[in-house]
Structures are given as C-alpha cells and as structure tokens.
Amino acid sequence: MKSKSDFLAEEIAHIDIKQHNVVPLVEAMSIMAFSARELGRAAQIYDAMLRDRDCTIILCLAGSLFSAGLKNVVVDLVRHNMVDAIVSTGAIIVDQDFFEGLGFKHYRGEIAADDDQLRRLAIDRIYDTYIDEDQLRICDSTCAELADRLELRPYSSREFVREMGRHLQENAKNRDSVVLAAFEKNVPIFVPAFSDCSAGFGLIHHQWHHPDGHVSIDSAKDFLELTKIKIESKVSGLLMIGGGVPKNFAQDTVVAADYLGFDIGMHKYAVQLTVADVRDGALSSSTLKEANSWGKVDQGAEQMVFIEATIGFPLIAGYAWHKGAWKNRSAREFSRMLDARESEPVGRRSAAPSK
Known part of the structure; x- marks a missing residue:
C-alpha cells in the first residue's frame, strides 16, 4: 500500500509567463475562428487596459487556480504593475497562496485515486491535485495566531490579508506569493467570502477562545473599500478568471457608487x-x-472566452507581459489610499443619487 509520502512526491510546477513569448501564437489565433479568435481579442483588450493610462485594472479570481500552477502568473502581474486590485475567493488567497508562502506545496495526483485511502492519510484531492490536510491545519492555526495578535475590532478582508502579507514579509519560506507581492506593492486584495477558507477556521478558533472581544470580518467595509477604488478611477477594467462572487462583487461597484451619488x-x-x-x-x-x-x-471592449483557466490565462497574461505596455504603467498603490483615507470622502460626487 502506498504511503503518504508516495502520494505527495511530485510537486505542481507554476508556469512562468516570462519564459514563453506567446505573442505570435496569440496573434495568429486572433485571426482564426471560434474560441481562438475570442481568446485573441481578450488578450488585445487586456493589453488595451494596460495602455490606457487612466485605467484601473481589477483582477477577479475564482476556482482552484493557484493549486493548479497559475500562482506565479498573478505574482508577475502584481510585481509588474499589471493589476491594481484583486478580488478573489478565500481558497485561492489563503489555502493556496498563503499556504505556499508558509513553505507548503501542492502535488500532482490522479482523478482515479482511492479517495477513502487519501482521507485516511489526511490527503485532500482537488481533481488531479493533492494537498496535505495536516499542513492545511497549520495554515488554519497561523490565521488564528494572526487574529490573536491584532487589535480586537472589525476588519475588512483587505486589512486582514494585508496582515497576512506582513507576516510573510517576515516569515515567508517561499517568497513567490501573491499575498506577499501585493503587500509589497500596496495592491489591495479583497476576499468577499472570507470565512469560506482556511482563514475561516482560524477565525472561528480565535472567536471561540475570545468570546467577549475578538477580530471579525466586516463584509460591508469590503464593499465600501472596493467601491472607493472605483470612485477614484477615471476608467476601470475587469480581468475575470472564473466567475462566482468575485466577478459580481467587482461589477457591483458601479451600481454601489451610483447609489452613493x-x-x-x-x-x-x-x-x-x-x-x-x-x-x-x-x-x-x-x-x-x-x-x-x-x-x-x-459595450465595445468586452469579451467572454469559454476556456479552462490553466490554458487561457497564461496565454492572455503572457501576451500582455511580452507586449510590454506594463513598462509605462505606474503603481496605483490603492492600499495606501485606503489605509490613509479610510474615513474621508473620495472622488467626484454628483448633486444627488441617480436612483
């Protein structure tokens, strides 16, 4: 019978878009048909966002992306000023990115594996990928310890993720981390359903042991902070990998800002x-x-591409990176704005709400 170490033997490798110039391929696809042409147009739209000096780019992430080998794609987007804010599921940011920042790995597995045996060995399966449940518990505990050290008050998920970045700045065993890169570049990360991940286990542990005063996550503050970014932006663009809550949360900032007047x-x-x-x-x-x-x-600069993310995302991100428009972009550093102006009015207010 295979041991746990036998199952956790082959690490998932994160693709490096800098090593593959896909521009000729994507441009050739853009004059084909069907999904190839749609992907080519999507890449061109993302490149247009980067060339628009007024455009704030919001990256939305859903699905098991980083466990599948896409983490360093986003690390590069953050480090090279190709994204100004991130809205994500908790699993991607905590269970996959922060988890790897702590020094843990994801492993290549099999979809036909004996799941009962995996459970008995404390191995969790994500389709054809394995993750060590015992290591996930360490991630849970680290989140609980972070909460224990913070001032006891409500936080936006962005504020809590920023503290995770601060922790990695001092303690990371793997510095190729989106949480760490975003902390260093002042790129805000929002996780609207923050408790639905490893951090949620850490927070309930913290609150269970501190019933009379504890850290909590204020989801309305999340929405307000992201809406402030939209208000501050002359132009905005969305790059959405997957759908779900991150997609709608980012889109809704337009309606929220309008509702606020x-x-x-x-x-x-x-x-x-x-x-x-x-x-x-x-x-x-x-x-x-x-x-x-x-x-x-x-309307006019929008594109749906019906394609699995591990195929489509490296092509679009790689195309934009090698086209080089990011070299002329400056960092927005919205985290600084949100930290410094938390209670101040922002943006251009109209006379009254339009609805």
Whole structure:
C-alpha cells in the first residue's frame, strides 16, 4: 500500500509567463475562428487596459487556480504593475497562496485515486491535485495566531490579508506569493467570502477562545473599500478568471457608487474566462453583454472566452507581459489610499443619487 509520502512526491510546477513569448501564437489565433479568435481579442483588450493610462485594472479570481500552477502568473502581474486590485475567493488567497508562502506545496495526483485511502492519510484531492490536510491545519492555526495578535475590532478582508502579507514579509519560506507581492506593492486584495477558507477556521478558533472581544470580518467595509477604488478611477477594467462572487462583487461597484451619488461610468473594459454554461442563468456564466443591462459593464471592449483557466490565462497574461505596455504603467498603490483615507470622502460626487 502506498504511503503518504508516495502520494505527495511530485510537486505542481507554476508556469512562468516570462519564459514563453506567446505573442505570435496569440496573434495568429486572433485571426482564426471560434474560441481562438475570442481568446485573441481578450488578450488585445487586456493589453488595451494596460495602455490606457487612466485605467484601473481589477483582477477577479475564482476556482482552484493557484493549486493548479497559475500562482506565479498573478505574482508577475502584481510585481509588474499589471493589476491594481484583486478580488478573489478565500481558497485561492489563503489555502493556496498563503499556504505556499508558509513553505507548503501542492502535488500532482490522479482523478482515479482511492479517495477513502487519501482521507485516511489526511490527503485532500482537488481533481488531479493533492494537498496535505495536516499542513492545511497549520495554515488554519497561523490565521488564528494572526487574529490573536491584532487589535480586537472589525476588519475588512483587505486589512486582514494585508496582515497576512506582513507576516510573510517576515516569515515567508517561499517568497513567490501573491499575498506577499501585493503587500509589497500596496495592491489591495479583497476576499468577499472570507470565512469560506482556511482563514475561516482560524477565525472561528480565535472567536471561540475570545468570546467577549475578538477580530471579525466586516463584509460591508469590503464593499465600501472596493467601491472607493472605483470612485477614484477615471476608467476601470475587469480581468475575470472564473466567475462566482468575485466577478459580481467587482461589477457591483458601479451600481454601489451610483447609489452613493457618484457620477461614474461603467467598467469600460471586461474580459472573462469561464467554462460555465450560460443556459442555467447562473452568475458565473452570465455574459458581459448581460451585465450591460444592469449598468455594470460598457459595450465595445468586452469579451467572454469559454476556456479552462490553466490554458487561457497564461496565454492572455503572457501576451500582455511580452507586449510590454506594463513598462509605462505606474503603481496605483490603492492600499495606501485606503489605509490613509479610510474615513474621508473620495472622488467626484454628483448633486444627488441617480436612483
């Protein structure tokens, strides 16, 4: 019978977009048909976001992306000023990125594995990928310890993730971390469903042992902070990998700002990669043209690409990196703004709410 170490033997490798100039390939695909042409156009739209000096770029992440080998794609986007804010699921940011920052790994597995045997060995399976449950518990405990050290008050998820970045700055065993890179570049990371991940276990442990005073996560503050970024931005663009809560959370900032009385435009640019089926009416599959009816996404520079992220994301990100528009972009450092101006009014307020 295989041992735990036998299962956890082959590490997932993170692709390096800098090593593969995909520009000729993507440009050739852009004059083909079907998904190839859609992907080519999506890459061109992302490049246009980077060339637009007024554009704030919000990256939305959903799905098991970093465990699959896409972590360093986002690390490079953050380090090279190719993204100004991130909205993500908790699993990606905590269970996958922060987890690896602590020195742990994801491993290549098999979809036909004996899941009962994996459970008995404390190995969790993500399709064809393995993760050590015992190491995840260390990640849980680290989040609890972070909460124990913080001032006892409500935090936005951005504020808590920033403290995770501060922890990695001092203690990281793997510095190729989105949480760490975002901390160093002052790129805010929002996790709207923050308790739905390893941090959630840490926070309930913290609150269980501190019933009379504890750290909590203020989801409304999350929404307000991201809306402030939209208000401060002359133009905005969305690069959405997957769908779910991050997609809608970022899109809704347009409606939120309008409701608060700010005269701003819709997201000018929008790209989404998804494999969801549009016929079920679900959020993940709702088209960007549909979002226009809600007043969230403008028409003309939007593109849906129905493709799995491990294929599509490196091509789009690699295309944009090698085109080089990022070299002329400056860092927005929205985390500094949010920390310094938390209680101040921002942006351009209209006379009254429009609805």
